[in-house]
Amino acid sequence: MSDPTTPLIWFDGSLRAPDDPLVTAVDHGLTVGDGVFETCSVVRGEAFALTRHLRRLTRSARGLGLEDPDEAAIRAGVAAVLAASGPDVGRLRITLTAGPGPLGSHRFTAGLVPQTVVVLAGPATRSDVARAVRVPWVRNERSAVAGLKTTSYAENVVALAEAARHGADEALLANTVGELCEGTGSNVFVERDGELVTPALSGGCLAGITRELLLEWGAETGLPVREARPGELPLSVLDDVLAGGAHLLLSGSVRNVVPVVQLDGHDVAVGPLCAAARDLFESRMVEHLDP
Structure with missing residues (x-):
């Protein structure tokens, strides 16, 4: 062995x-x-x-x-x-x-x-929750490699090191027009007004496999999850999370689907849809290993 x-x-x-x-x-x-x-x-x-x-x-x-x-x-x-x-x-x-x-x-x-x-x-080290911070750098949604999973990961290394300095395990980035984009190795979902909403791919985020499956499985089971409309998720939506009016969820191929319990050093509540999405993904991935 x-x-x-x-x-x-x-x-x-x-x-x-x-x-x-x-x-x-x-x-x-x-x-x-x-x-x-x-x-x-x-x-x-x-x-x-x-x-x-x-x-x-x-x-x-x-x-x-x-x-x-x-x-x-x-x-x-x-x-x-x-x-x-x-x-x-x-x-x-x-x-x-x-x-x-x-x-x-x-x-x-x-x-x-x-x-x-x-x-x-x-x-692989996994956690049932995530702790995130905003960082000052941005994703360029007009880059020649926007949306591609390339080995040029220096930006992510720097951003994740900054997150670690603040006691977090993920860094959240905007794009060049100030919209919430993604984490260094995760997609992000915002829960508010009875929906889970994730930034659209046109905003420069990676087309995550876990993100893709959560959108599909949510549609199949009636979980209200969808892509954002243009301008719907400015980076300032994270202020709503800190104020308790919204909640955050991260998705990725190793972390799977996990709610954010701390943002910018402040504890935040887990939303009911975030918890439901986590449970849905965990059950479906065991049933369907190559969906």
Whole structure:
């Protein structure tokens, strides 16, 4: 059985040791962040919603101008790491880069070098609640990579470190026009006036798989959850949360669906729809491992 604290690694058709050399120093994913990735929750030894995650991986790759991933090879890598994993594995990560490239931003001609694909499985730390803070930086909804899940995560690293300095586990960002956008690794839902409302994708947030499923499962079961209309969720809606007139919910592929119990260092109440959404997602994900 594997060491539960050590990630299992699949690369180039086989399982590898943590200290095996895998990628070259000139891999474009390392030099300029030219890559995409997906993170899945592992439920009962299986990657949750793997088909949807692979679909989004392809969308992100195409958005960067990369060739489509080899889905069969990736599925083989997923199967290999999960078969070798123990019961403590809770997270799976698939990383795809352009492969070896120049030291600058230009790529080699498509097809000239193989893409780099790495699949990892390891432990995941989960909490039933979230603590969030606003940070001063914004998402650029007009960016060339808006809505793509790329390996260029430096903005998120900085924002999440700022959240940690304030005792929180997530940072909330606006977009350039002052609308509530998303967290560093989560989508956000606001509960008010008897509805759960999440920022629209046009505002620059990632099309989260958990977000997508909550919208679908909510529609199927009568939970009032929908996308926001233009201008409906300014960042100032968080002031309503602090005042008790609204509530917050975060969704993500490892945290699943969790209510926010602290915002900007102040305790906030869990809304009834936030609690209902959490319960709905937890029950449905056990019933449907690849929805």
